[in-house]
Amino acid sequence: MSSINVVETAAALPAAWSSCSLGQVGTACVKVLRMDSRPVQEEAHGVDEVLLVLDGRLELLVEGAEVAIEAGEMYRVPAGARHAVRPGSRGTLMIVEEPGA
Numbered sequence: 064m065s066s067i068n069v070v071e072t073a074a075a076l077p078a079a080w081s082s083c084s085l086g087q088v089g090t091a092c093v094k095v096l097r098m099d100s101r102p103v104q105e106e107a108h109g110v111d112e113v114l115l116v117l118d119g120r121l122e123l124l125v126e127g128a129e130v131a132i133e134a135g136e137m138y139r140v141p142a143g144a145r146h147a148v149r150p151g152s153r154g155t156l157m158i159v160e161e162p163g164a
Contacts, residue, residue: 073097073155079096080098080101093158095117095156095157097156100151102150105124105147109142112139113137113138115157116133116154116155117155118154120153120154121154122149123138123149124146126145126146
């Protein structure tokens, strides 16, 4: 398998907030997306979700609490936690989640 430039892959996506699957690790799916300053509606998943900010900053509202994740930082959203992306999030985000979650 060859290496993948994750930042370039995200930059080449046709639209912000549309993810691209990079592959699987066990049963978990590894995805990447490009964030822009627009908010994203609240959602919840049946399993934990890991969010890793590669560059930029992710602004979340998790169960009513504001959370800021900087470049190089990772955040685990617990299963069932209501979370939404707040305005101002920009950069490249990697997501690790179970399929169908």
